[in-house]
Amino acid sequence: MGDGTCRDREDGSHGDHWQIASIGRRRKTAFVTTIAHQLARHREDLQTAISTAVEKNPDVFEKNLHVQMETLVLSPLREVVRQSNEPGLRGAIIIDGLDECEAEQYHDTTSSGTRSKPARENAEDQLDILQVLQTASSDPSFPFRILIASRPERVFREFFDPGNNPTPFAHKLDLNEDYNANDDINLFLEAQFNLLRRRYQLPASWPPPGAIQTLVKNASGQFIYAATIIRFLEAGHREPPKALLDAILKIGSKLNSNPLKQLDILYTHILESSPDPPPFSTVDLGY
Secondary structure, three states, X not given: OOOOOOOOOOOOOOOOOOOOOOHHHOEHHHHHHHHHHHHHHHOHHHXXXXXXXXXXXXXXHHOOHHHHHHHHHHHHHHHHHHHOOOOOOOEEEEXXXXXXXXXXXXXXEEOXXXXXXXXXXXXXXXXXXXXXXXXXXXXXXXXXXXXXXXOOOHHXXXXXXXXXXXXXXXXXXXXXXXXXXXXXXXXXXXXXXXXXXXXXXXXXXXOOOOHHHHHHHHHOOOHHHHHHHHHHHHOOOOOOHHHXXXXXXXXXXXXXXXXXXXXXXXXXXXXXXXXXXXXXXXOOOOO
16 A cells, blocks of 8 residues: 555645655556545544455455445445435645556466566556546546646646546636746745744744745745745754744855756755755756
């Protein structure tokens, strides 16, 4: 079963993701089981229904994704809705980095030993996942919206092309065309600094005027830059957040046209300011 994170919010939404650092968990075999695991964690009645489904179908983990989705997710959802007087589930399942899903490679065992089948393309397994999500989203028992974040590889472009899907069910947001990342980064930083002010009882004048605008500019549309700064300020270093931010603003004044260089500078500063900095070497990110 793949590692996933389920962030329960007041509106009942969830965030599901693979831990892609482990090769075994960025393959499709962990996909449906991860969703089922998170649903089981969210509600006790779903946990019971999913456990019962596994007991009745112990070989379900060897089945294809469509069988797993029906057995581990859709059928338990129907059972819970049928028996429960509580409001139905709602929210969203967020799948990040689907383009990083790697194809399973299968083998035939013969009398002469192990013989590999022709190598599968990553796109084949990615398409399997898209198709099972389409099936789930069209089922009345499935109450969640699905948010997929991915690079626009061919398999995704073709799958979501209205000409290839006679019954459109998806809305595409192209971050390169329609999305202004700076606005969201600015909003994110304002909200996070507000939380930091309250947590550390900092004055309303912090961060100083223009600081957020400078950080947004340095981020160059890279959300990870802003998120890394906030994690650094929250990490509980020996320095207070005010001093840490001042240091970040100081190194950020060395503006560079390449946003990856800014990110590299930020990571280097964080490593060097660690209470026990390990020896490390700098690796250029292809400038």
